[in-house]
Structure formats: C-alpha cells, structure tokens
Amino acid sequence: MSTAPIDHSPPALRLEELYFTYPDGVQALRGVDLTIHKGERVALIGANGSGKSTLLKQLNGLLRSPHGRVVVGGLELSTSSLTEIRRQVGFVFQDANDQLFCPTVAEDVAFGPLHLGLPMREVLQRVRCALEQVGLSEFSHRVPQRLSAGEKSLAALATVLACQPEILVLDEPTATLDPYHRRRMIDLLRSIPVTQLIATHDLDLAWELCPRVVILRQGRIVQDNSASLLLSNAELLKQYQLELPLQLQGLASSPISDPVT
Amino acid sequence: MSTAFTVYQLAMHAPDGMFSLPINLIFGLVVLAAVAWAWRRLQLKQQPQLASMMGIMAAFIFAAQMVNFPISSGTTGHLLGGTMGAILLGPWAGTIVMVMVVMFQALLGDGGLTVLGPNIFNMGLIGTCFAYFVYRLIVGQSASTGRLLTAAFFASWLAVVLASIFASLQLAVSGTASLDKALPAMVGVHLFIGVGEALITTAVIAFILRTRPELLYRPTGNPLYSTRPFVALGLGGALAVSFFLSLLPTLWDYPDGLEYVGMQSGFIQEEAEYDDAKLSAWPCYPLGVRLVSEADDVIVAHRYDNYSTPLVEGDRLLQINGIVIQTLQQIADLNLSSNQNIVSWQRGSTTMDAKLGGLLPPTAGGQGPLLALLPDYSVPGVQGWLSTSLAGVIGTVVMFIVSLFVGRLMARPSAVQLALAQLNYDANTDSLPPH
Amino acid sequence: MHEKPLTISFPPHSFLEYMEPRLKIVALLWWVILVVSVSTGDPHQLGYFGLSAGLLLLLNHRLLGKFLMRWLPSVLMILPLCIFLLFLQQGRTLVQFGPFTITEQGWTIALHLFSTALLCMAGVALCWASSSEADLLCALQGLGMPRPLVAVFGFMLRYLHVLRPELHRLSDARLARQIGHHTPGALRIPAQLIGALFLRSHQRAEHVAEAMAARGHDGQWRNLIHYHWHGRDLLALLLFFSITLIIRWI
Numbered sequence: 015m016s017t018a019p020i021d022h023s024p025p026a027l028r029l030e031e032l033y034f035t036y037p038d039g040v041q042a043l044r045g046v047d048l049t050i051h052k053g054e055r056v057a058l059i060g061a062n063g064s065g066k067s068t069l070l071k072q073l074n075g076l077l078r079s080p081h082g083r084v085v086v087g088g089l090e091l092s093t094s095s096l097t098e099i100r101r102q103v104g105f106v107f108q109d110a111n112d113q114l115f116c117p118t119v120a121e122d123v124a125f126g127p128l129h130l131g132l133p134m135r136e137v138l139q140r141v142r143c144a145l146e147q148v149g150l151s152e153f154s155h156r157v158p159q160r161l162s163a164g165e166k167s168l169a170a171l172a173t174v175l176a177c178q179p180e181i182l183v184l185d186e187p188t189a190t191l192d193p194y195h196r197r198r199m200i201d202l203l204r205s206i207p208v209t210q211l212i213a214t215h216d217l218d219l220a221w222e223l224c225p226r227v228v229i230l231r232q233g234r235i236v237q238d239n240s241a242s243l244l245l246s247n248a249e250l251l252k253q254y255q256l257e258l259p260l261q262l263q264g265l266a267s268s269p270i271s272d273p274v275t
Numbered sequence: 276m277s278t279a280f281t282v283y284q285l286a287m288h289a290p291d292g293m294f295s296l297p298i299n300l301i302f303g304l305v306v307l308a309a310v311a312w313a314w315r316r317l318q319l320k321q322q323p324q325l326a327s328m329m330g331i332m333a334a335f336i337f338a339a340q341m342v343n344f345p346i347s348s349g350t351t352g353h354l355l356g357g358t359m360g361a362i363l364l365g366p367w368a369g370t371i372v373m374v375m376v377v378m379f380q381a382l383l384g385d386g387g388l389t390v391l392g393p394n395i396f397n398m399g400l401i402g403t404c405f406a407y408f409v410y411r412l413i414v415g416q417s418a419s420t421g422r423l424l425t426a427a428f429f430a431s432w433l434a435v436v437l438a439s440i441f442a443s444l445q446l447a448v449s450g451t452a453s454l455d456k457a458l459p460a461m462v463g464v465h466l467f468i469g470v471g472e473a474l475i476t477t478a479v480i481a482f483i484l485r486t487r488p489e490l491l492y493r494p495t496g497n498p499l500y501s502t503r504p505f506v507a508l509g510l511g512g513a514l515a516v517s518f519f520l521s522l523l524p525t526l527w528d529y530p531d532g533l534e535y536v537g538m539q540s541g542f543i544q545e546e547a548e549y550d551d552a553k554l555s556a557w558p559c560y561p562l563g564v565r566l567v568s569e570a571d572d573v574i575v576a577h578r579y580d581n582y583s584t585p586l587v588e589g590d591r592l593l594q595i596n597g598i599v600i601q602t603l604q605q606i607a608d609l610n611l612s613s614n615q616n617i618v619s620w621q622r623g624s625t626t627m628d629a630k631l632g633g634l635l636p637p638t639a640g641g642q643g644p645l646l647a648l649l650p651d652y653s654v655p656g657v658q659g660w661l662s663t664s665l666a667g668v669i670g671t672v673v674m675f676i677v678s679l680f681v682g683r684l685m686a687r688p689s690a691v692q693l694a695l696a697q698l699n700y701d702a703n704t705d706s707l708p709p710h
Numbered sequence: 711m712h713e714k715p716l717t718i719s720f721p722p723h724s725f726l727e728y729m730e731p732r733l734k735i736v737a738l739l740w741w742v743i744l745v746v747s748v749s750t751g752d753p754h755q756l757g758y759f760g761l762s763a764g765l766l767l768l769l770n771h772r773l774l775g776k777f778l779m780r781w782l783p784s785v786l787m788i789l790p791l792c793i794f795l796l797f798l799q800q801g802r803t804l805v806q807f808g809p810f811t812i813t814e815q816g817w818t819i820a821l822h823l824f825s826t827a828l829l830c831m832a833g834v835a836l837c838w839a840s841s842s843e844a845d846l847l848c849a850l851q852g853l854g855m856p857r858p859l860v861a862v863f864g865f866m867l868r869y870l871h872v873l874r875p876e877l878h879r880l881s882d883a884r885l886a887r888q889i890g891h892h893t894p895g896a897l898r899i900p901a902q903l904i905g906a907l908f909l910r911s912h913q914r915a916e917h918v919a920e921a922m923a924a925r926g927h928d929g930q931w932r933n934l935i936h937y938h939w940h941g942r943d944l945l946a947l948l949l950f951f952s953i954t955l956i957i958r959w960i
Contacts, residue, residue, distance in 0.1 A: 339907060
C-alpha cells in the first residue's frame, strides 16, 4: 500500500473496503483499498476474472459496493453525488461500440457535454477540442460504424475527454488495436495530464506509461508498487499468472533503469 | 419463387396502395393508441436505460428476422418476431420495439408508408398484444418450463394465423383481393408457416430458459398485471380465431344461404347473351343475386359487382332439392328460406353439387380440401354453420394439443445435456469413497 | 459565431442533399399520399408522376447509384406480391392455369398496385439516398416524434450495424462446427443462433446503458443539432407541392 500523505489537498481517488458480489454469486471484489493522487498514472493489472472491470465500475457508481467508500476528489459517492462524480470520472469502456451509440461521431462526443447542461457554444467548442486532441477532426460527420477499430477507440476516448474529467478510467484501451493505433493511443494518454487509472493486459503499455502498478488477484490488491520493481520481476509476475513485458524479456535479469521518465 | 414465400411476404410487408384509406386510418389509429398505451406503461422517463435496451432489442428483432429457416423443400421462412419480442421483453416494450422495426422496414422500402398502420398491426401488435395475452393465459402463475414453452408455441402460431386472417380481411375490405380467394390462400399457407414460426420461437425461448432464464420477462410481483384481463382477452381471442376459422369455408364458397333469401324477393326473365355490359344492366337484388332465365335454363350470378365473378359461359342452375329447375318461377314457387336446400348446378363443363351454405369452392378442384384441417372443413353428421364452427374449434384444440406436446418435448434436456449431466454425476460418484 | 452544421455526412452534390431533412420528409409524405390517391383506372396520371420522379432524379443524377441501391431491392420484393395478387380477384377470366385464373380485375389491380408501390418506394429511396441517418432522425424529431422514441430509433439504426456482423460471426461459428448436412438440427441451428444473438444484444444493451449513465445521462435527451428552415427550402417545397398538385388534377 502506498502511504497516503496527509496533506491539504485530498487524493484524486480513495477506495476503502470495497466488496462486490454479482447476483449469480460470483465474488468479484473482496476488500479493496486504494488511494490515487492527483496526476498519477496507475496501471491495474491481473489475470482474467481478477476483478479489474468490476473495480473500475465502482469508481463512478455503475456498480455499488454494499459497504465501503468511494471518495473522488474529496466527494464521497452516494446517490446524491452520483452526477457530480460521473462528471469527474471519465470512463472509457473496453468495446468502443458500447461507447459510440449516437448516429454520428460529433453527436457522440457532444453527448457528455450536453448532459452537463453546458451552453451550445461551449459544447461545440469542446467537441472540436476533443476531436482535435485525438486527431479525428475530420471525422466529426462520420457514422461510427464506418470507422476502423482504431479510430473507434480514439473516438471513444474523445467522447470522454469532451467531458473534461478529473480522473480518466480506461478499461483495456489497447486490446483491439493495431500497432499504429496502439502507439497513437499510448502517446495520447501520455499527453493527457489528468489522473489516469488504466486496467490492461498490455504490460508493455503499463511499463511505458505508468510509474505505479497495482496487481489484482481474486478481488484483492496483492501488489501495489512502482512499475520498475513489479514489472521486471519475472518470478513475481508468474505467481500472478502474468509475464514480463516483451520489452524486458530479452534482458534476462540484468539491472534495468527506470523506464518511466 | 414459391407461393409460400410470396404469400408470406404479402402478410408481412404490404406496399403503398395495398389497402384503402379507411383501413389505413383505422388501423393507424389503433396502432397510435397502442403505442400511447405502451408508452404510459413503460414510463420511459423514469427508466433512462430503457431507451437503449429497446433500441438494441429492435435491432435484435430486425437481425433475427434475417435468419432463414426451412419450411419445406426449397422454401424458407423467417420470423415475424412479435410474439417472441413480447415474451422476451414484455408486451409494452415489445409493442414499441415492433413498431420501430416495421417503421424501419418501411424506410428500407419493405412495406409502404401509408399502410404502416395495418402493417404494424398485423406484424407487431397481434403478436405483442393479442398473442402475448394468450401466452399469459396459458402460463398463468405457473413456473413450469413445459407450460411456458407450450404457451409460447401456441401463442406464436396463433399470431401468425391471425395476422394472415387480418391481412386478407383488410385486403378484401380494401377491394384489392376478393375474400373468398384471398382468405383461404393466405390462411391456408399461414397455418403451416405459423408452425415454423412457433417452432423457432419456442426453441429460442427454450434456449434462453436454459442459459439465462432471468432475462425472460416475468410480470409476477407487478400489481399492474392481474390475471383476469388476460384470461378474458385470451378466451375472447381464442373464440374469435375459431370463429374466423369457421367462417373460412363459408366465405370462399358460393352460393351461400343468405343470398338465396334474396332470390325470393322476385325474379326477372330476360334474354341473355353472356355479355358483361348487358349483365350489369340487369337489376340487382338486395344481396347481390341476379337470376336470369335463358332458353330453358336458369342462370345464377352472385354478388355481381366490380369484384365478383360475372356469369361464365355455361353456368346453369340445374335443380334444387331434386326438382329440376326450368324457369325462375319454379324457384319462386319453392319458397326457399333456409340454408339447408340442396342445389345442383353446373359451371362450365363441370357439374357439382353444393349444399347451400356448404362446402365446395366456386371453381372445381379448388383449394378447399388441401387446406381444411378436417375433411371438407366440417364435422360429419353436423350441418351448416355449426359444423364449420365446430371444425374451427376442433382445429384450434388440435393445435393446442400439438403445442402441449412440443412444449413438453422442448422442455426436456437434450441428449447431449443428459450425457454431460451423467458425466458429472459419474465424476462425483467416482470421487466419493465407496460405501 | 457561425457554426457550420455538424452532421452533413458527405459533401452535398445535389440540391436534394442541401434540402432541409424535415421538408424532405413532408414532401415525401405528400408525394406518397398523392400517388396512392390516384384511382385504379387512371394509368396516365401515374405515368406523369413517374415522369416527374424521373426528372427529379435526373436533376440529382449524382444520387442515381445510391437511389438504385435502395430502390431495386424493393422492386424485387414487390414483383412476386403483385404476381400473387393477379390470382386473387374474381371477374372475367383472362388466362387460366389449372385451378388458378388470372382475371381482368386482377390484372388491373395488380398492375396499378405495382406502379403505385414503385412510385412510392422511389420517393422513399430518393429521400433516404439524399440524407444521412442522423439527418432523418433529427427530422423525425423536428416533426414531432417524441424524443425517447427517436432515441430508440437511433439506437436501432446504430446497433443494427453492430448486431448484423455479430450474427454472421455466430452463424460462421455454428457452421464451422457443423459437419455435413443433417436435417434434425435444421430448426435448432437458427433457434440457437437467435437465442445467442439475444444474449449478446442484451449484454450490449446493458453496456450501452452503462456508457450512457457514465456520461451523465439521466433520462433527459438533449440535442446537438437544431435545423432552421431556409427561404429556398420553403420555396422548393412550395414548387414541389404545386407541380404535384397540377399533375394530380390536370
């Protein structure tokens, strides 16, 4: 556990004692505590079924833990604060088709800002900015089904960026991407300054992007430390059904410099 | 393209101009009312997730309609999906979903814009409202899989047959086709297509019951759904269907008893050449019967208007109750009043005997025997309307028994599942220490 | 600040594409009602309507490809239906095949229905070819369709493009495992296909609802696009009205 320093600014995100059981009896979370500070970029890794997606859905109240607390930027998640918390937490789903549900890309990107109740001019401004940011300015009139998988992922990210969230939560952002779009996505995420929590199986992405890595196993956080320590330790990773990032596999156990700059 | 396919298309997607204005308006209003009612029940505003659910389910029904299944050799059919939609989503969401699907098909050129009302009614509402009520009636409060599948089978079969009945009635009222030809053709084919639809629907429901039973719409615990209206509606509907079925032979058959009553109001003698122009100049009796005497024969023309058959050369009335008819006066003297008189008449070169209100189609060797569930669509030993009504009821009951059988059959786990269960059982018993 | 409209999905080539979608729908309804109102015994009028439709198409000849793509399938759909209708009338016999007879009445009505339906479908196809799905949705809303229903319609359009490939994938997966052709499973396979598709759709719907909730959807629908009537749009509509009226009561 990282020791949360008691300072005047609240952490971006604090999870305390989260439990979750699905209606069919699968226990997905069994007591998760996690604190993420402003501007941190954290990778959440773990085998399939370790509870990553469930944990992410707790952050903006899509799933609610029967007890325990979710505090976002000093605001505790409750029914009354749900709207505000959803404004602060931008959630990018794994399948971009779930995220792009409007007839055109522009309307999709505008969906979030419109529901924040912003004036039309501001909404259009944000749509332009978000599309520019992900490099899809030319795509605003396109229909989502005509986009390639990579473009869809970028558009899905834009829909969330347009809401200007304080925390960006991404579920497998590179799972279906070709190398070119994966690279674009990584560079993009690096350039976004907000706090990020990225659930991924792409350990190279974690290695490149995230200074801090959290390993989840059977609904519990079993490791929470710097990427350089965790991701270079083949023994440890194997124990959690993971393996070294490809970039490190050729290097055996030679000392590795911290890749994160 | 086979006839079955064509007829199926006819019921499914009527194009613009198929139905007359009053039909379009009436059914349009019915559909609007149903949508408004479903809308109120759903309360979309309180359930924001419902819009996406219904939209995607509409897409699902649309996609499911593209799955072809074999009906008979070389012919394929596809789902109407209304009943399935209602069973899966509930009647209200199902109604909205089907409205969306049919509307979209109209935009794709699959069915017309002005005939949306009747189209939505036939393809959607009959399934989502009427058939669903029948389904609920059969299921009742029971949770048995067999009963549920029986209900699904029977209701979806009923929906298809009823849709075809409505479509042919609409066609007839609009004047696009004559009832005595359209009804037997449409209903006859749909009796079989309905079985296909019912089998698919039941199999899909069985599949979902096995894999994710909690997804099936279950109104239990919702005070909005008391059973009584369902019982009433279901019962009324079943009766209506058997009534329609019972009408079938009477409608495609002429002469019928009613018209002969018209014969008694008076007759006219006139020279006749088989000429349309002359015929239409002859007086018409209240029920549309024309009788003429030519040479030594009495000639009958029925319901002579724009849409019925004018005299065909050789149509002769030969005898009534064994009395050879020579003149119109002879018929008048018989003082026919009921529909139990036996008429022997001749059309063209074929002689045929018809019981008034009876059994044979107007053209010899027509569709009758092919389509009837019972021979000649009557119950032996019973006469007239009662007979055909009984036959309709018996047909419906037979179908219900078939549904029971299919429901039970599909509720049973498949051979593979049984084998798997056995394997599991074996594995478990192996691991236990022997007693 | 003048904002360029956000949802013209392709650079417009022809004046139909420039036209305001609401007006297009109004014009379409008008067209369909006029065509349908032509009485059965009046083939000339239908001919004039066909001529004017052809003229409209010629003026927008760049749409021809798209138009035919949407129009021809419906022609194929209508044809067997009209052939079937030939036999459903009573009246003077024209041709007889065994028990089936084509009557004069049947011939007239089937022919009339065929041309009426084709004209109406030409209108639908032209409207559909010259506007994007998003435009049509906005137009439906602009014409008074309740917003949640428009949303349902929009979801259907959007996810049809997702479910259709999914159906093909499911079907390929089934076919890949099915060796040879055996009839007992003939009905079970489509049923399983549809069942599996239902489960997928349900899951998809849940995810989409989550994605909407995550971006602050609370049951209120808000719109990005608001259309305005332009003078030239109204002028075009009036022109269309008067031309068709003249044809109808010539």
